[in-house]
Amino acid sequence: MPMIRYLRERLIVSILQLISDPGTQAMRTTKLLSASCFAILALISAGSVVAQGLQPAAYGSDASCCAAAIDDCGCDDCCGGGWSWFAGYENVIVKPIFSGNTAVFDENGADPTVHSSFDWEMEYSPRFFFGFQNGCGTAITARYWTFDHTTAFSRTEVGGEDLAVRPGSFTSPSLGVDGTVNASHSLKMDVIDLEASQRVDLGCLIITAGGGIRYADMEQSGFWSETGGSEEMILNHDFRGAGPTVMMEFSKPVGCWDVFVLTRGSMLMGERNWRLQDEDLNNPDERYSYDTIVGVGEMQLGVERNYCLSSGSIFSLRAALESQLWFNGGSISAGEASTAARGTGPRADQLHMGFFGFNLTTAFEY
Numbered sequence: 001m002p003m004i005r006y007l008r009e010r011l012i013v014s015i016l017q018l019i020s021d022p023g024t025q026a027m028r029t030t031k032l033l034s035a036s037c038f039a040i041l042a043l044i045s046a047g048s049v050v051a052q053g054l055q056p057a058a059y060g061s062d063a064s065c066c067a068a069a070i071d072d073c074g075c076d077d078c079c080g081g082g083w084s085w086f087a088g089y090e091n092v093i094v095k096p097i098f099s100g101n102t103a104v105f106d107e108n109g110a111d112p113t114v115h116s117s118f119d120w121e122m123e124y125s126p127r128f129f130f131g132f133q134n135g136c137g138t139a140i141t142a143r144y145w146t147f148d149h150t151t152a153f154s155r156t157e158v159g160g161e162d163l164a165v166r167p168g169s170f171t172s173p174s175l176g177v178d179g180t181v182n183a184s185h186s187l188k189m190d191v192i193d194l195e196a197s198q199r200v201d202l203g204c205l206i207i208t209a210g211g212g213i214r215y216a217d218m219e220q221s222g223f224w225s226e227t228g229g230s231e232e233m234i235l236n237h238d239f240r241g242a243g244p245t246v247m248m249e250f251s252k253p254v255g256c257w258d259v260f261v262l263t264r265g266s267m268l269m270g271e272r273n274w275r276l277q278d279e280d281l282n283n284p285d286e287r288y289s290y291d292t293i294v295g296v297g298e299m300q301l302g303v304e305r306n307y308c309l310s311s312g313s314i315f316s317l318r319a320a321l322e323s324q325l326w327f328n329g330g331s332i333s334a335g336e337a338s339t340a341a342r343g344t345g346p347r348a349d350q351l352h353m354g355f356f357g358f359n360l361t362t363a364f365e366y
Contacts, residue, residue, distance in 0.1 A: 083134045086314075088363030090127035092145065094322060094355040096120045096187055101351075102333045103153040103183045104224075116155055118185045122357055123149040133365075137199030139210075143192070147355075150186040180227035185332055188219045193245060206251040206258075214245040214266045214296070222332035233278040235332050241270020241294060251304070258304040262320070266296040272330065295327035300359070311366075318361035329353030 103118045125147040133139035156179065197210025222235040245266040251258045275287040302320025309315060331351045 083132055084365055085130075085132050086363060086365035087130045088128070088316070088361055090129070090145075090318075091360040092125045092127050092147075092322065092357070093122055093359065094125065094147075094324070094357030095122045096147075096149075097354045097356060098331045098333070099352040100333045101185070101331045103185070104155055104181050116153070118151050118153050118183070120149075120151050120185075123147070125149075127359070129363075133199075137201075137208075139197050139199070141193070141195050141197065141210075143195070145189070145191045147187065147189040150184055153183040153185070154180065156180040181224060182227060183222065183224045186219075186221045190217045191215070195245065195247060197247065204252055208249040208251070209247070211244065211246040213242060214268065215242040216240070216266075216268055216270075216294070216296075218326075218329070220330070220332050231278070233276070235277075236275040237273070237330060237332055239270055239272045239292070239294060239330065241268035241292075243268040243270075245296075256305065258306070260300075260302060260304055260320075262298075262300040264296075264298040268294045268296065270294070292328065294329055295325075297325045297327070299323050302359075314365040316361075316363040316365070318359070318363070320359055320361075322355070322357055322359050324355040326353040 097120070098117075101117050104116050125145065127143065127145040129141055129143040131139055131141035192215045193212060194214075195210045195212035197208050199206065199208045217238075217240050219236070219238040221237070222233075224233045225231070243266055245264060247262070247264040249260055249262040251260040270292070271289055272292045273287070273289040300320040300322050302318055304316060304318045307315045307317075329352055331353060333351060
C-alpha cells in the first residue's frame with residue numbers, strides 16, 4: 001500500500017507540472033513519458049494487491065479448457081464467458097520520416113539535387129481504443145490516434161550559395177533567399193478505425209484476424225520567411241479519405257508473456273488539397289485539389305502481459321516496436337517539383353511518409 005500511495009502522488013505531481021509549466025516540446029514529451037510510467041507502475045502495483053495470483057486460462061467458460069492451456073503452454077489469459085467491454089490507452093512515440101522533405105536547396109550548387117531537409121525527432125502522440133468482445137473471441141473495436149507536432153529549420157547562405165524554396169508540387173513561384181531562411185513544417189493527423197475481429201486459438205498459437213473501415217484526416221503546412229527581407233511563403237497540404245482496412249495478429253505464449261506480431265493495411269480514397277500563399281511574389285493565392293488514393297501499412301512487434309484481478313476483470317500491458325508507411329502520403333518538400341534546371345524529379349504529392357518508434361499500452365477488460 002505505501003508503494004501505491006507513493007506512485008499515485010508522483011503521478012499527480014507529474015500531471016500538475018505538465019499543466020502549470022509545459023515548457024518546450026522536448027520537456028513536454030519527457031513529462032508525458034514520466035506521467036505514463038508512473039501510471040503504469042501504479043496500476044501494476046494495484047493489480048498485484050487485488051489479484052489472487054495470475055489466473056491462467058484460455059477463451060471459453062469451460063474450466064478444462066483453462067487447465068489444458070496451463071499444461072500445454074503455461075498461458076496466462078483469463079477465462080471469459082458472454083460479452084465484456086475493454087478499453088486502453090497507447091503511448092505512441094514515433095519519428096515522422098519522409099521519402100523527400102526538402103526545406104531549401106542551393107540553385108548554384110555543384111549538385112543541385114542535394115538539399116537541406118527538415119529534421120524530425122521522436123514525438124509523443126496518444127492512441128485510444130474501446131470495444132466489446134465475447135467468450136468466443138469475436139470483438140468490435142473503435143480506435144482513435146492523433147498526431148500534432150511541428151519542426152523548425154534555419155539556414156544562412158555561405159560562399160557562392162543561392163538558396164531557394166519551391167514548395168510542394170508548384171514549379172512556380174519560388175522564394176529566392178538573400179541571407180537567412182527560417183522555415184517550419186507542421187504535421188497533424190487524426191485517424192479513426194472501426195473494426196470487427198475474430199480470435200482463434202490453435203494450441204499455443206493465437207491468431208486474430210479482422211477488418212473494417214478507416215478514416216484519416218491529414219494536414220501538413222509549411223512556412224518560409226527570409227530574414228532581413230519581405231518575402232514569405234505558406235503552403236497548406238491536406239488529405240481526407242476513408243476506405244477498407246484489414247488486420248491480422250499472431251500471438252504465442254512464452255512463459256508468463258505473450259510475444260505478438262500485428263499487421264494492418266488500409267486503402268484510403270479521398271481528396272487532396274493544396275494552397276500556396278506568398279507575399280511580394282505577384283502570386284497571392286494559388287490552389288488546386290484532386291482525388292487520390294493513399295495506401296497505409298502498419299506493423300507492430302512486441303510483448304504482452306495479462307493480469308487477472310480478483311473482480312474477474314483483466315489488466316494488460318503491452319510494449320512494442322511500431323512502424324507505419326503512408327504510401328503516396330505526400331509532403332511539403334520545397335525542392336522536389338520538376339524544373340528545367342534540375343531535371344525531372346518526383347512531385348511532393350508523389351512522395352511517401354512513414355513513422356517509426358515504439359508504443360507502451362495499458363488496457364482493461366471487464
